[in-house]
Amino acid sequence: MKIDRVLANNAGLFTGPGTNTWILDDGDGNVAIIDPGPVDYRHESALYDRIADRNVTGVLVTHTHSDHAPLANPLARNLGVGTLGFSRGPDFEPDTILRDGAQVPVGRVELAVVYTPGHSDDHLCFRVGNVLFTGDHIMGGSSVMVEKMAAYLESLRKLQGTGLQRLLPGHGREMDEPEKVIDWYLAHRLQRHQQIVESIERGACTTMEVVEDVYSDVDEDLYPLAERSVFAHLVLLSDQGRIALDQDDIVLLPPQTP
Numbered sequence: 278m279k280i281d282r283v284l285a286n287n288a289g290l291f292t293g294p295g296t297n298t299w300i301l302d303d304g305d306g307n308v309a310i311i312d313p314g315p316v317d318y319r320h321e322s323a324l325y326d327r328i329a330d331r332n333v334t335g336v337l338v339t340h341t342h343s344d345h346a347p348l349a350n351p352l353a354r355n356l357g358v359g360t361l362g363f364s365r366g367p368d369f370e371p372d373t374i375l376r377d378g379a380q381v382p383v384g385r386v387e388l389a390v391v392y393t394p395g396h397s398d399d400h401l402c403f404r405v406g407n408v409l410f411t412g413d414h415i416m417g418g419s420s421v422m423v424e425k426m427a428a429y430l431e432s433l434r435k436l437q438g439t440g441l442q443r444l445l446p447g448h449g450r451e452m453d454e455p456e457k458v459i460d461w462y463l464a465h466r467l468q469r470h471q472q473i474v475e476s477i478e479r480g481a482c483t484t485m486e487v488v489e490d491v492y493s494d495v496d497e498d499l500y501p502l503a504e505r506s507v508f509a510h511l512v513l514l515s516d517q518g519r520i521a522l523d524q525d526d527i528v529l530l531p532p533q534t535p
Contacts, residue, residue, distance in 0.1 A: 280299060280301055284297060286319050287344055290499065292448055293416070293418070293449050295314075298311065298313050299312065300328060301405060304384075304385070307384025307385070308383065309383040310337070312412060313338075313345075314347075315348060317348070332384070333356045334358060334382070335360070335381065336356070336359070338360070338371075338401075339411075340396065341368070341397070343367070345447060346366055347368035353372070361373045362399070362401070363375055363376075363392070363399040376390065381403070386406075388404065391436070394425060394428040394429070396421050396423055400414055400432075407441050408441075411445065411447065415452075415462060417451065419448075423506045425512075426466070426510050426513040430466060430467075437460075443455070469506075470514075473487055473511070474514065484508050487507050491503075
């Protein structure tokens, strides 16, 4: 088995060095393409160069965000293969819907589908052996924006203790100590959760006030992403009965007695 990375030409504040497109080869020249990225002629040409003389079996996407999925359908049409993903998106139409636990054959190896909602409702990871293609569930060198915090924490815990040895993310570097990485992600999120509670206790009354307090050391251009993650934490705090949310107004509730 061989795995190659082709970096898309979409480096930026939100995407880091760019989107990692992964090419999984079963060792006999049968390949799957994972997260082909945005529609970009240079990136598409680089992919064709990398898969020359190999048999492409399908184009998979981890989720339908615009830095991961738009090239999937045109690329698959040109290659005469199908697209695979969890759901339809603005720029993506899967030929095959994938669900948790499904197996996707790539020649003599199989990709196992792992449903990991949180970053988005439609997020999938793909596992082959002890290698996991993580999309935006886990990224190399940074935390991620989260839409649904409870689901995200559960999706991280789902990966713990499963024998992973390599993480291949949608952005950033490869990681070869998955358990440590997953533990860090969980600890980071729980720490942020407590920081948000403390910010509200200090008087923050809106999502943006919490962002400006808790993320004071972060580039303000990243505040829109931070705001989405903070709101996900606030929803979880509301579900836990620790705050009340009235549109964008936050009210700290007294501790519940047993």
